[in-house]
Amino acid sequence: MKSRLPVLVAFISGALMILAFFGRGTVVDAVSDRALTWQTIVGGFSLLLGAVSIARVHWKKVATKHEDRLYSLCLLICFIVMGGSGVINGIGSGTLFDTLFQRIQAPMMSTMFSVLAFFIASAAYRAFRARSVSSAILLVAAVLVMLGRIPMGQYIYHGLPSWADWIMTVPSMAVQRGILIGAALGAASMSLRIILGIERTYLGRG
Amino acid sequence: MPEWYSHPFFLLLPTAFFTLAIFSFLYKDNPMFKLAEHVFAGLSAGYYFGLIWQSVIRQQVWMPLTQDGQWSVLIPGVLGLLMFARFFPRIGWTTRLPLAFVIGSTAGIMFIQQLHGMVLPQVGRTLLPLDSLRNILIIVGVLTTLIYFYFSKPHTGTLGWIASVGIGFIMVAFGAHFGYTVMARVSLLIGRVQFLLVDWLGVAR
Numbered sequence: 001m002k003s004r005l006p007v008l009v010a011f012i013s014g015a016l017m018i019l020a021f022f023g024r025g026t027v028v029d030a031v032s033d034r035a036l037t038w039q040t041i042v043g044g045f046s047l048l049l050g051a052v053s054i055a056r057v058h059w060k061k062v063a064t065k066h067e068d069r070l071y072s073l074c075l076l077i078c079f080i081v082m083g084g085s086g087v088i089n090g091i092g093s094g095t096l097f098d099t100l101f102q103r104i105q106a107p108m109m110s111t112m113f114s115v116l117a118f119f120i121a122s123a124a125y126r127a128f129r130a131r132s133v134s135s136a137i138l139l140v141a142a143v144l145v146m147l148g149r150i151p152m153g154q155y156i157y158h159g160l161p162s163w164a165d166w167i168m169t170v171p172s173m174a175v176q177r178g179i180l181i182g183a184a185l186g187a188a189s190m191s192l193r194i195i196l197g198i199e200r201t202y203l204g205r206g
Numbered sequence: 207m208p209e210w211y212s213h214p215f216f217l218l219l220p221t222a223f224f225t226l227a228i229f230s231f232l233y234k235d236n237p238m239f240k241l242a243e244h245v246f247a248g249l250s251a252g253y254y255f256g257l258i259w260q261s262v263i264r265q266q267v268w269m270p271l272t273q274d275g276q277w278s279v280l281i282p283g284v285l286g287l288l289m290f291a292r293f294f295p296r297i298g299w300t301t302r303l304p305l306a307f308v309i310g311s312t313a314g315i316m317f318i319q320q321l322h323g324m325v326l327p328q329v330g331r332t333l334l335p336l337d338s339l340r341n342i343l344i345i346v347g348v349l350t351t352l353i354y355f356y357f358s359k360p361h362t363g364t365l366g367w368i369a370s371v372g373i374g375f376i377m378v379a380f381g382a383h384f385g386y387t388v389m390a391r392v393s394l395l396i397g398r399v400q401f402l403l404v405d406w407l408g409v410a411r
Contacts, residue, residue, distance in 0.1 A: 006302040010310030017314025038282035039311045042304045044262030045286025051251040071244040078248025086256015097256050105249045107221045111228040114398045117391035118232055134377045141381025149389050167382045170340055174347025175379035177328050182355050184324035191313035202309050203302050
């Protein structure tokens with residue numbers, strides 16, 4: 001019961017979605033439409049669970065007087081203020097929720113990503129030493145794309161931007177396509193394994 | 207409200223403070239960065255909580271139930287609540303039901319989406335006439351990349367030679383993507399530095 005019922009649920013819901021593709025405009029299609037809405041709702045609850053789990057972990061740190069409890073307390077205050085304002089006042093523009101997002105969260109997010117520029121630069125220093133043919137190709141492609149995307153590249157040689165474009169639209173696109181086809185075939189076979197109950201790791205232990 | 211408060215320096219002080227706190231990590235891990243990290247995690251968790259509450263629970267469960275009398279939304283509502291059963295060991299296993307529903311339906315969608323929306327169109331766009339160097343390179347690139355990622359046979363002999371051509375293509379693509387990512391991150395960095403120097407301090411234009 002504890003593992004058979006979930007496998008049956010996964011089979012029915014998965015098979016329904018596949019059948020709906022072949023039965024456009026039929027009852028199966030209507031049922032799958034309803035199931036899609038339900039999936040959004042249940043998926044939403046899983047995101048809530050994630051947010052609550054973070055709060056729970058940090059609440060434990062505060063309660064057990066962990067050495068990082070002050071940071072955890074800050075996290076909890078931010079969580080309550082942001083989440084609470086979203087629940088009470090809504091999430092529209094001009095609300096506290098929106099202001100906190102625009103003024104604090106979004107700039108912090110782009111700063112976090114911009115910090116990666118420095119780490120990428122240090123990684124590049126290690127990776128871009130042309131010690132083999134492969135790393136030399138990597139180095140040349142990266143340098144051409146970087147120079148081709150900035151105005152200075154055009155000053156060095158006027159054809160650099162078109163070289164960069166060619167790299168992006170021919171060899172890079174071909175590799176992307178190969179990887180996409182491989183990954184899509186893998187995802188489709190994994191989906192089939194889940195629907196048929198062969199893959200059950202999502203059930204966890206017990 | 208005092209007039210000084212409306213000055214951009216004070217208005218943007220919290221944003222600038224957290225921007226500098228995150229940049230301080232470039233020196234080393236420090237309390238200011240840890241504070242910024244936790245504030246960011248708390249705000250992000252709160253953001254998703256507020257967003258899901260309003261757009262899913264309120265709009266897709268509560269309002270249809272109370273205003274339109276759609277009792278069927280109780281089913282996903284209850285399934286969603288079962289997600290929280292993991293916090294109660296006695297009924298913890300019931301959390302598998304909503305999980306199985308989400309994973310099963312996602313697998314069904316993915317199966318069709320990947321084959322119909324990804325594999326077939328990508329294969330179709332690769333079946334090009336061999337009348338230009340561009341087309342030949344695309345076909346060779348796709349095939350050799352696929353062969354490189356075929357690990358069921360050892361890469362020796364002809365297969366190894368083809369796979370090594372694939373490595374060449376893959377290195378060009380990875381290099382190009384690396385360069386592209388560096389440019390994207392640097393443009394974000396320029397944006398943050400512009401914020402600090404132009405918007406906040408007003409020392410540059």
